[in-house]
Amino acid sequence: MPRVRQPRSARGVYGISVASELTGIDPQTLRLYERRGLLTPARSPGGTRRYSDDDVDRLHQISEHVAQGVNLAGIAQILHLQRRNSELESDNSELKSENARLRSEQPAT
Template sequence: MPHESTPRSRMGVYGISVASELSGIDPQTLRLYEQRGLLTPARTEGGTRRYSDDDLVILRRISELVAAGVNLAGIARILQLEADNVRLEVENADLRAENQAEAPRQRAH
């Protein structure tokens, strides 16, 4: 699920009815996915759900997995593993960049 999250894409802007229309998933199912911990939309001070573009990406991935016959527990695990993989890839890239920056200094000694 290659998707680069940005502060803007993480901003909750869509109400549940708009998120439902954009994702093709009915509002009750969106509530169920939240209840099962598959996604956590932002909330207004009054408690209204606000879905972000990142949430819509997750909903697309959930729909793909549901269509493939994966149950909600399996989807939760897959989403967690995918998030862990992205985090590790970022850490690995940071370490590589750090090593490349140190390599010229080490040769100079």
């Protein structure tokens, strides 16, 4: 079965030490964020965490929320709502495109 190619930004390429260096977040804290479900880095065949550019962006976002005093449960909720909002915006765009297509196919009256 052919592998689905992920966008470059979603491919896990950084080990935990590099992700830590890029974000300024201690590796233990990165592990905690994973346990709390704030992000899920890819894993190598040997089980090593591999962080993507998207993961690094998410970690910067998490750091901003922590700096503002938001607890991890609150951050999880914020991230969930942001993801859901993006999904709804995408669905809305698809529906608008489909609606426009259907209107253009209707015969003029």
